[in-house]
Amino acid sequence: MKTVLITGCxxxxxxxxxxxxxxxxxSVIATMRTPHDDLFRPSDRLxxxxxxxxxxxxxxxxxxxxxxxxxxxxNAGIGMLSAVEGTDMAQIRAIFETNTLGTIAMTKAVLPAFxxxxxxxxxxxxxxTTMKPFPLFSFYSASKAAIIAFSDCxxxxxxxxxxxxxxxxxxxxxxxxxxxxxxxxSDGIPAAYADFAxxxxxxxxxxxxxxxxxxxxxxxxxxATDPNCPDHLPAGADAWxxxxxxxxTSPPQTQTK
Ligand SMILES: NC(=O)c1ccc[n+]([C@@H]2O[C@H](COP(=O)([O-])OP(=O)(O)OC[C@H]3O[C@@H](n4cnc5c(N)ncnc54)[C@H](OP(=O)(O)O)[C@@H]3O)[C@@H](O)[C@H]2O)c1
Numbered sequence: 001m002k003t004v005l006i007t008g009c010x011x012x013x014x015x016x017x018x019x020x021x022x023x024x025x026x027s028v029i030a031t032m033r034t035p036h037d038d039l040f041r042p043s044d045r046l047x048x049x050x051x052x053x054x055x056x057x058x059x060x061x062x063x064x065x066x067x068x069x070x071x072x073x074x075n076a077g078i079g080m081l082s083a084v085e086g087t088d089m090a091q092i093r094a095i096f097e098t099n100t101l102g103t104i105a106m107t108k109a110v111l112p113a114f115x116x117x118x119x120x121x122x123x124x125x126x127x128x129t130t131m132k133p134f135p136l137f138s139f140y141s142a143s144k145a146a147i148i149a150f151s152d153c154x155x156x157x158x159x160x161x162x163x164x165x166x167x168x169x170x171x172x173x174x175x176x177x178x179x180x181x182x183x184x185x186s187d188g189i190p191a192a193y194a195d196f197a198x199x200x201x202x203x204x205x206x207x208x209x210x211x212x213x214x215x216x217x218x219x220x221x222x223x224a225t226d227p228n229c230p231d232h233l234p235a236g237a238d239a240w241x242x243x244x245x246x247x248x249t250s251p252p253q254t255q256t257k
Contacts, residue, residue: 173212
């Protein structure tokens with residue numbers, strides 16, 4: 001029986017991904033900062049472990065307790081909607097600490113065993129905001145875009161050892177995420193940006209296509225189990241629309257003296 005360890009299982013994609021892998025007969029290690037026993041029906045294939053991905057001791061303890069795993073799903077993440085000028089360095093460090101360094105630290109924690117066994121899959125849950133610039137998403141998108149570059153380089157390193165690294169790229173979905181991001185940004189929009197931010201947020205509020213939680217859990221399942229899955233897998237109609245849009249590149253610059 002295969003085993004998956006998933007971060008951020010207290011809600012949203014993480015919780016639903018844990019339930020999907022349980023339904024598929026896998027052994028699931030559902031990790032979360034504050035374990036809740038009432039989220040899952042009891043199962044002898046389920047373990048709920050405490051794990052804060054920004055705390056190295058917590059990572060080491062969870063990986064030791066987990067034992068051998070076949071798939072790591074780096075799902076834990078936080079959002080932030082704020083103007084660059086209105087965001088202080090502590091808030092910026094916090095989002096990179098979770099979305100970027102937390103993912104990297106979890107990945108480093110499983111690599112030695114994956115390399116020695118010459119098997120394993122790492123699935124990093126990213127965001128479609130890395131495919132097109134959106135105002136007020138600078139830090140969130142930057143913290144996630146760094147993981148795309150990290151994953152692509154790591155995939156080349158780990159191919160040598162038969163370990164895969166995949167990125168699942170969801171669009172906008174209805175989880176607690178938007179609410180969490182807005183509360184984190186409550187003081188992040190200075191008065192001079194208020195009108196602009198109102199218009200930008202109104203534009204985000206009525207998308208023509210969105211992502212269902214099921215789109216994301218199925219994409220994570222495919223990334224974990226299908227050897228032919230592309231390295232980057234969009235999840236949801238809006239994410240696919242962005243992926244299929246013409247690449248947004250700047251015109252070539254002409255050098256002038
Ligand atoms: N929903 C969307 O529209 C959307 C779109 C694209 C990508 N995503 C990505 O999808 C992932 C899951 O988000 P979601 O939509 O399911 O939102 P969510 O319901 O807010 O879930 C986020 C999860 O991450 C956990 N988490 C946050 N910081 C953590 C830390 N330091 N250590 C461990 N766990 C931590 C949260 O746990 P606590 O309960 O302890 O806070 C929660 O379980 C994120 O990486 C997000 O960037 C979401």
